[in-house]
Amino acid sequence: MSALRAAAVSVGLGGRLVVREATLEVAPGRVTVLIGPNGAGKSSLLSALAGDLAPVAGEATLDGAALSSFKPAALARRRAVLAQSTGLAFPFTVDEVARLGLPAGLPRDEADSVVAEALAAVDLRGYESRVATELSGGERQRAQIARVLAQLSAAPDGRPRYLLLDEPIAGLDLAHQLATLELARRHAEAGGGVLAVLHDVNLAAMAADEIVAMKDGRIVAVGPPTAVLTDETVRQVYDVEASVGVAPPGPFLLPQTARPIARA
Numbered sequence: 001m002s003a004l005r006a007a008a009v010s011v012g013l014g015g016r017l018v019v020r021e022a023t024l025e026v027a028p029g030r031v032t033v034l035i036g037p038n039g040a041g042k043s044s045l046l047s048a049l050a051g052d053l054a055p056v057a058g059e060a061t062l063d064g065a066a067l068s069s070f071k072p073a074a075l076a077r078r079r080a081v082l083a084q085s086t087g088l089a090f091p092f093t094v095d096e097v098a099r100l101g102l103p104a105g106l107p108r109d110e111a112d113s114v115v116a117e118a119l120a121a122v123d124l125r126g127y128e129s130r131v132a133t134e135l136s137g138g139e140r141q142r143a144q145i146a147r148v149l150a151q152l153s154a155a156p157d158g159r160p161r162y163l164l165l166d167e168p169i170a171g172l173d174l175a176h177q178l179a180t181l182e183l184a185r186r187h188a189e190a191g192g193g194v195l196a197v198l199h200d201v202n203l204a205a206m207a208a209d210e211i212v213a214m215k216d217g218r219i220v221a222v223g224p225p226t227a228v229l230t231d232e233t234v235r236q237v238y239d240v241e242a243s244v245g246v247a248p249p250g251p252f253l254l255p256q257t258a259r260p261i262a263r264a
Contacts, residue, residue: 009058028160036214079162080148095128101151118150
């Protein structure tokens with residue numbers, strides 16, 4: 001069965017371990033969400049599963065093959081990555097940004113169709129000729145989301161594809177946050193896998209089939225939202241006392257109930 005896996009993966013940056021012996025599976029048909037405080041190792045683990053960071057121990061694999069064994073073009077056909085921060089060094093138009101992920105040699109009419117669909121999905125139809133660096137932060141983020149959608153939509157070959165999103169809703173208004181999470185859900189329902197880093201635990205609870213909570217580079221809890229988002233796990237992960245409520249269809253955390261835990 002197809003899957004994107006980390007097996008006891010450790011990642012080092014700047015001479016220290018930022019991910020420690022993390023084991024995780026991103027399966028087709030499911031949305032997996034990483035949560036945890038700043039510096040927990042979420043982005044580094046996502047980067048290892050993207051093949052962008054080489055583990056110092058353990059192995060990241062796709063369909064049982066080490067990510068390091070894939071050529072960049074082959075890996076790009078199976079996964080697309082939205083980084084936490086993506087800068088543009090040149091005044092690309094929105095249309096050009098969306099085309100950055102397309103494979104070389106894709107027929108023009110097919111490329112036009114894929115890009116038009118991706119821009120419509122992120123509510124940027126009519127923005128094609130706008131210069132991306134002149135847009136608002138949220139609009140630039142949506143252009144980058146269109147890029148990863150176009151990358152995975154181009155030249156399908158029937159194998160599951162993986163969408164890796166690092167803080168995809170940062171800078172978006174509420175309507176576009178919800179729309180972006182719905183795009184992730186639709187990708188999973190179409191047979192792809194999704195791994196996303198989210199800071200809003202309520203949106204994580206709403207979007208995820210599985211939540212992976214991290215702290216200090218380690219995975220401390222894995223499971224469905226109702227199993228992971230508990231008072232004790234929130235205390236352990238975020239160092240706050242809080243009351244997690246439960247109402248259909250799942251848990252929620254009111255920030256008004258939270259207070260920091262005094263550190264010794």
